[in-house]
Amino acid sequence: MRSVFFLLTLLLLAPVFPQVGTPSDSLNIPDSENGWYLSPHGTIRILVIFAEIDYDKNPKDDPQPKATANWPKGELPIWKDDLFDPFPSEQPKAQVTRYYHEMSLGQFTVLGDYVDQLMIIRESEQRNLRNWSGMAWEEANKMGMLQTAHNLSIEDFDMWTDGGRPGMPKLNVPDDPHSYDHVMVILRNSSLTHGQGSTDAGSAGLLFGYPSDTQSRFGAMNSLPFAILKHEFNHLLLGGNNFHSGGGNAPTFTGYFIPVQGGWSLMGAANSSLLTASAWDRDRLGWRPEGSRFHIRASDRNDAEVNGDLDPLAGDTGIYVIRDFITSGDAIRIRMPFLEADEYPQWLWLENHQTKSNNGCQMDVFHYEEMDCVKPAVPGIYAQMQVDKEKKTGSGIYGGHADYLRPVLANGNFDQRLRGDTITFKCLWPGPTEPYVVKRAWANPLSGTQDQEFPLFDKNGDGKLTRKEANAPRVGIHDGKMVDDAAYLGSSRQVFTPQGNRRIGMGTNPSSANMLSLATNMSMEQNRGKKPDNRTVYLNGISVELLEQRSDGAIVLHIRSGDTRLTEDVRWCADSIVLPGLKGYKGTALTLATRKTLKVDRSGTPTRMAQQGEKEDGTFWFSPPTQFTVAADARMVLEPKAKLQLLNNSVMHLMPGSELVLGRKAKLDVQAGSQLVLHGDASLQAKPCVLRKLRKNGRIVNVPE
Secondary structure, eight states, X not given: OOOBOOOEXXXXXXXXXXXXXXXOSOSSSOBGGGOXXXXXXXXXXXXXXXXXXXXXXXXXXXXXXXXXXXXXXXXXXXXXXXXXXXXXXXXXXXXXXXXXXXXXXXXXXEEEEEBSSOEEEEGGGOSOSOOHHHHHHHHHHTTSSOOBTTOOOXXXXXXXXXXXXTTSOOOOSOOSSOOEEEEEEEESSSSSOTTOEEEXXXXXXXXXXXXXXXXXXXXXXXXXXXXXXXXXXXXXXXXXXXXXXXXXXXXXXXXXXXSEEOSOSTXXXXXXXXXXXXXXXXXXXXXXXXXXXXXXXXXXXXXXXXXXXXXXXXXXXXXXXXOOHHHHOOOEEEEOOSOOTTSOOEEEEEEEEOOHHHHOOTTSSBTTTTSTTSOOOOSEEEXXXXXXXXXXXXXXXXXXXXXXXXXXXXXXXXXXEEOSOOEEEOSSSOEEEOOEEEOGGGBOTTTOBOTTEEOBOOTTOSSBOOGGGBOOOOEEEETTEEEESOGGGOOGGGSBOTTSOOEEBTTSSSBSSOOOOOOBOSSOBTTTTOTTSOOOEXXXXXXXXXXXXXXXXXXXXEEESOOOEEOSOEEEOOSEEEEOOOOOGGGOSEEEOTTOEEEEOOOSSOSSXXXXXXXXXXBOOSSOOOEEEEOTTOEEEEOTTOEEEEOTTOEEXXXXXXXXXEXXXXXXXXXXXXXXXXXXXXXXXXXXXXXHHHHHTTSEEEEOO
16 A cells, blocks of 8 residues: 555645646756646546545534535535546536636646445444545445446546656656556545645555555535635645645745735635636746747737736836737736845736636636625736746745735725724625725825735734734725625726726836735744845836727737836835836936825834834834835936825935935925935935924934935
8 A cells, every 4th residue: 555645734725746748848857837746738537536424423423414405415416527527628618627728728638537426434434534535435445346427447547657756747658557647535524624625645545456646635515616626636736835825825824925815826715816827827837828939928019929028127118918818828927126136036917817708717707706795807907916936947946935926906005904893794605704994095005905815903912913813804994885795805896907997007006016025924924024025115117007908808008117207196105115216207216296295104004023113002013114215316306286295203215316306385294203314415405494494303314425
């Protein structure tokens, strides 16, 4: 009997192991496109065993005694044939087979067949009821021989050789003697309740005389367990628990951000918004259109293929066209400039999802949009920020942390507060929840929270945060109006559209700048707020504007650099903000338009896990005061009647050679506790009467170079 590496993952999680087939240029260097333990290319066929437990000793322990219409007691589930197609076809029909066909752009075919009778596991015959795979295999062996719904044999389930190493090419030939490539057990009423499961390598013994290369097991009380099933199987393609992302992470695993993230990816699960793969996934596994010249591709306005991996500050600007992401594979990725070499790199991904109604993809929808309370996915641009996780070849390609993708939502980032009570969450399923409060005045594009993550609050008032104090954003009070729509699972207001929020830029919410990262698990900062975490936001002058959506669904984008004029009021908060010496609008690094206000404020959203400074007004700050630095050679201009405010102990530094120019009737408001510091020959140009009182009160100071 083979030894079994067993790793349980509940609700959203899991580990993984072996498989085959590859586009790698090298047979000796690990490449993510070869897959972790299974190949993400070619064809695999899975053997499925359906089982239920007869609680003949303790009937009261049965978690699903009456069963459901989807899975009658004592029978195979109604959806048994909607799991996998047994044979390949150009138009897959079963849900999971179709999913992999669409997500891989036809490069990965996942077939399956099931043992044609239900395995009934009697409690009285088991030492315990937690060896889910072993119990089902043992019961199946009583049949004497393998018999599937489509009369397949062991040869049909053995296409790959066992023992493929992570990142290395997998051998697309059967084992000798045979071994199942993957065996999946799905239980109706076990302690693996609905949405729970795990996967691993090895075998639970012999099944009809043969072992398995890999195996998995799932609970399915209510319906086909799609989210957890694809999450766990995708571990075998992508990597271990440190690849949890897109709504498939959990608080115990270290991620690149303080809150656990939602969003969408192959590793998404219970907390996903969209149910599709992400562009990062496709790039990681080499799922790109046949004949594509670039690993990330888009088109120019004349529909000629162009490189979609952009660095605008290096000249990658202009008009770009991206077609429907699901059917074309198009995407755009924008590198975040100015991050130092010893910090995590970041990229902004843009995907055009035309959604199920236009592209026919059953998964290009929000998770629960069939419910009336959920505002459905609409055609438009869906954006995420990638942090780290870029290495695809060589050693260390399966390292790093989870939650390396963070949604960038069209309705922006804000500070949130809990209202302080608990109410009944009505959307989707009734249950208690703590409503959160959001106001327009609390806009925080650089460090605020967004709908598809789980922000932390110091609920016990001890000056320390843990992910046990997270809040699921189910019911929000938006400028006094209650919205009960489970926003963390997706809402149409989160999508960039030509008719709605159509622009991402330096002065928009959300911003085009990089994000603060803080590698965090349940309660601990892995790097203690130091590098390689990104603790500075660099303003970059990059902008993305949606110009139009064509009749075929393609979206035309204008991507610019040097877009440095702020035409809306904006509030900036972060541990550190740097305005580099950009040469944008009229040669300035930043121009604040007439009658607009720029507030440099302290973040009300936590940027650290422990209190920062003394308690104020009965509560702790979990962010330090903002340090806003205008770099050498950067010129900042306030147009007439514009206003710059420094609030809540924020400090603005004008470095040597920088310049701040106040136009006619422009205002400089430096509140008590805040300061404007001029270093060396930094220049502050304004009428003396504007500055006299601020200098006298010590709110403007000069520091020799």
